[in-house]
Amino acid sequence: NAGVTQTPKFRVLKTGQSMTLLCAQDMNHEYMYWYRQDPGMGLRLIHYSVGEGTTAKGEVPDGYNVSRLKKQNFLLGLESAAPSQTSVYFCASSYSTSMTSGSETQYFGPGTRLLVL
Amino acid sequence: AQKVTQAQTEISVVEKEDVTLDCVYETRDTTYYLFWYKQPPSGELVFLIRRNSFDEQNEISGRYSWNFQKSTSSFNFTITASQVVDSAVYFCALRGTSYDKVIFGPGTSLSVIP
Numbered sequence: 001n002a003g004v005t006q007t008p009k010f011r012v013l014k015t016g017q018s019m020t021l022l023c024a025q026d027m028n029h030e031y032m033y034w035y036r037q038d039p040g041m042g043l044r045l046i047h048y049s050v051g052e053g054t055t056a057k058g059e060v061p062d063g064y065n066v067s068r069l070k071k072q073n074f075l076l077g078l079e080s081a082a083p084s085q086t087s088v089y090f091c092a093s094s095y096s097t098s099m100t101s102g103s104e105t106q107y108f109g110p111g112t113r114l115l116v117l
Numbered sequence: 118a119q120k121v122t123q124a125q126t127e128i129s130v131v132e133k134e135d136v137t138l139d140c141v142y143e144t145r146d147t148t149y150y151l152f153w154y155k156q157p158p159s160g161e162l163v164f165l166i167r168r169n170s171f172d173e174q175n176e177i178s179g180r181y182s183w184n185f186q187k188s189t190s191s192f193n194f195t196i197t198a199s200q201v202v203d204s205a206v207y208f209c210a211l212r213g214t215s216y217d218k219v220i221f222g223p224g225t226s227l228s229v230i231p
Contacts, residue, residue: 033219040126042208042223058218090162105152106219108162 071108140209
């Protein structure tokens with residue numbers, strides 16, 4: 001049971017390049033999330049998904065796209081990277097939003113450090 | 118609006134001192150969850166605790182304890198007899214029933230000096 005994994009761990013991009021970050025979870029969780037973490041800003045939600053085939057915008061969605069073609073995978077894409085997207089990206093997953101199940105706790109991946117030059 | 122405030126940006130304590138990290142939240146929901154996460158220097162986010170809004174009983178886990186007070190919308194975290202390994206950034210977070218998202222506070226950076 002690997003939990004939540006992220007690929008790659010570190011990447012350097014030039015402005016304008018594109019890339020995809022992969023998040024995978026083996027806990028059969030319904031919900032998946034992408035956050036970015038910047039100094040002094042805490043974690044800000046980029047996009048999230050409440051199930052396979054669905055996605056929704058979070059707090060800072062501009063410049064990013066996501067896809068959830070399979071329940072266990074949540075992809076974050078940068079079509080044209082900008083220096084402002086230099087950050088640490090965290091993926092998380094949770095079982096459900098049910099307030100009675102107690103299973104809404106988010107579990108995080110190890111993070112991806114992205115540097116855009 | 119939902120919001121989490123951690124007014125303490127950075128705290129430094131000497132080893133074995135007790136330290137309390139403050140968390141104040143805002144929500145219109147009557148049912149919600151509060152969380153604490155730890156982020157050590159290695160960078161991963163570690164889940165510490167989840168508290169339901171309908172359960173105000175305080176919780177203790179070893180040297181960690183949490184004080185939830187709905188009357189003041191606070192969910193404070195106390196580390197007793199701090200150790201160097203407690204040095205980390207600690208995040209408080211909130212999730213309500215009216216939205217699918219978890220709102221994180223800005224974090225408090227705790228340094229425990231030997």
